[in-house]
Amino acid sequence: MPNNLFYKCLGAASLALAVGACKTPELVVKNESRNVPASYPVAPSAAAADSANAARLPWKQFFTDPNLQALVETALQNNQELNITLQEIEIARNEVRARAGEYLPFVNLGARADVEKVGRYTLQGATEEQVDIKENRRTPDPLTNFQIGAFATWEVDIWHKLRNAKKAAALRYLATVEGKNFMVTNLISEIANAYYELLALDNQLAIVQQNIGIQSNALELVKLQKESARTTELAVKRFEAQVQHTRALQFKLRQQIVETENELNYLAGRYPQPIARDDASFNTLLPAAITAGLPAQLLANRPDIRQAEQQLGAAKLDVQVARANFYPRLGLSAGAGLAAFTPGLLVSSPQSLLYSLGGDLIAPLVNRNGIKAAYYSANAVQTQAVYRYEKTVLNAYIEVANQLSSIGNLAQSYDAKAKEVAALNQSVDISNSLFRSARAEYTEVLFTQREALESKFDLAETRMQQLQATVKVYRALGGGWK
Template sequence: MRTTALLARSRRLRASAVLATGLAIAGLSSCNLDWEKPDLSVVPPEQFLEGKPKSASPIVGGPEFAAKFGSKELTELTAKALSDNLAIAAAMARIEQADANARIVSSALWPSVSLGSSALRTQVPGTVTSDLPNFNPARSILQGAGQREAAALADNLGTFSATRTNFFALGVNASYEIDFWGKNQNASNAARLLANASRFDRDVVEIATLTAVMNAYFQVLAVQDQLRIAAENVRIAERVLGAINARLEKGAATMLDYGQQAAVLAGQRATIPPLEQALRQTKVTLAVLLGQTPETLEVRGGTLNSLRYPKLDAGLPSEVLLRRPDVAEAEAFLASREFSVLRARAAFFPSITLNGRYGLQSIVLRNLLRPEAIAWEIGSNLAQPLFDGFALQGQYQLEQGRFKEAAAFYRQRILAALADTESALIAVKETAKSVKIGVEAVAASKIALDAVEAQLLEGTVDVITLSTVQTTFFQYEFNLTLARLAYYQSAVSLYQALGGGWSPTTRNAEIARANEAYEADKGPWP
């Protein structure tokens, strides 16, 4: 009869639990759990305005691209930046953090098992277990009448005896949440996608670092060229001043002529200190990019005239988007946010947890390992959120807002990638024109300078004309150096805009490395 009553009572409890869960889920239907994603479509153009409408293979990246400029020193500097740059090192550390976070978040997919032991000694006072003191017969055997009254009083008062108990336990505890609604799996997917994004971010940092190294090196070469030009212009101005001084001694020139040419000479000398400053400061910047102190860096440099311009084909816009690590990073971040929204949505539904315990228990230590000391327990918990002050609703709306932000950022990255490439192609074309025009201008102004110097010796030209021709020649030479610098830097900008050698193959390799890191060294201890 008792067993039948217990079974009936168990059925009523299960029916009540099912009814409560059904009512809770029905109540959730009134909540707004519909999720309308923002529009993510960005249709790339069929071709770039400044590019050829044809497909192209991915460009090479890293030191291999630097080698195309024909400078061995530049190739060595880019290789050193890859190994010693601190921004890249920090990005690699962020990968380790993301991998660790993926494991932490994914731990909910596995059962939790722990070994526990305890030793406990307790004392329960007699005043808790009894409402009357214990009677002591020995107190009645006392001598004297007065002592008898005292003994009787003591017996009436009595004493309370405390109870001391030992408890020893050794066992294994386990719990596991059944991921019926995908809450834990969605959280794991979101974290693992962030681990992928961290690797794409490292690639972005690497490309930006190599770009900065190449631009800084070209800046060093340009300043060295300008210093040589300045030194040559000083020699020309000194030679002309010497000729004017000779004419002055013969009375064929005036102090005004001498003063004007002396001013031209001083102006050329004044251009040297700022160039020296720029050279040293650029080397300091380059040293930081290489992860070392400025005094330890040795850069020989050279001239921009010795470099070769690499051939770069942009390909199609759709290809460029697949070769940009920043676009892949934004896409992975967006996908992670989507899983976060799904996780927040699943939090509205019931959670079922299985619990189990198996071990040994005894009040005497010597009996702890006996077979009769075995104790076990198994059960389950079902929890359904009913009202939490709208915390779940707020978290769900928060994750939706974050997804919309990530979606806007993703679209912005796509537009930025297309704009970067278009701008770089324009720069390549226009700086090439500037170099060509600059070479022609320097050649023409050199002819004019040689002619005016010959006329100076003949005494058939005035100093104002001479000064104008000299200043024009000096300026054209400086402008040509700046045009060459911009021309080579445009190649670097195009290299960065095209993804710096990144490709879908690189993407797959990075994802594979993330998966390997997630699966590697799995065990109860490091």
């Protein structure tokens, strides 16, 4: 009777300890906000708040220049950073395979051979000696042993710990895919921006060469006027200095062209070579009309937002995996095979047959600090993922708002610059005419020519910024990867 009472008390205590082991600490969980404004604060008329969205256009429809298309296609095949990312996707895919295999039984096939000589004055040796005397036979000494069989272990996924780990790995795999998509979007954007910069530099070089001719003609005129004593050597030197300054400028532009070409070649994953382009078309290029759609569409269109979303989902599952460590773990093991002390007896069945079956239920009871630390850390990582997701959404919205505003302001700036260039071109003709008739100083001619050159440069720069702004808003909306 006292023994029965003891066993009852022991069972009750074991049950209480098991229940206590399953208790998990409380967490402060932060949930993400998916709310975005209903519209963008500043938008041109072409970007009215409706569902039409330029991000839905494939990049070949958005960028119609065949030379630019060829560059992008080459980069999508050869760009080293993109190819590195593709291998990261393969690594993540293999991680999913590994996690999927963990909640299936592990079965191993093995063979073993060993030899053992036990001491006479040991428990095993003394026992075998008694057996030998009673049955009048002796065990081989030393004793050999040969085994062959299959052995299996399996952790029963009671709390879905292993399944959640597999799902988390799958979400991280999807996140790497979205990361690749975001890289494709950025790569196309970088190539288009550099390509438009190259066209603008070609245009500026043509402007410089044209101005060298104009300034050289003005220099010859000043020299003739000096010979007729209508001006001084100072005017000649000032005009000559301006011609040399402009000639020096063209070499600076040539270097920028080389560097921009090599930047495009680097993005395309190839060694330096000439970039095919129609530089004469720059002045006729018009920025593409942009439809921005609704801010809520960013959640589906932007690969970086989708990547942050997948990473957040994986972090949430990691918390569930960490929580499952507080609960009992059930493991099963089994084995079947043949064993004998000589190889010839392995086939003597059923005498040589062996098998085993076991199970264990283990739960953490004392000193769970390591499990708690992992649990709290997983929750902290999840909270980080929430903030990172919200930051990514906010950044995407601001990028679109900035670029939409830039498109509108650059359009007005280009119109003003075009009028400035027209006025200064007329000023150059007027100043030259007045200088010939001695009604204007040579400094007025110099200043007018310099201002005209700068205004043409600014006009080309503004056109380039307009084209790049459309590229940037296309990228900011999430276009290019589909």
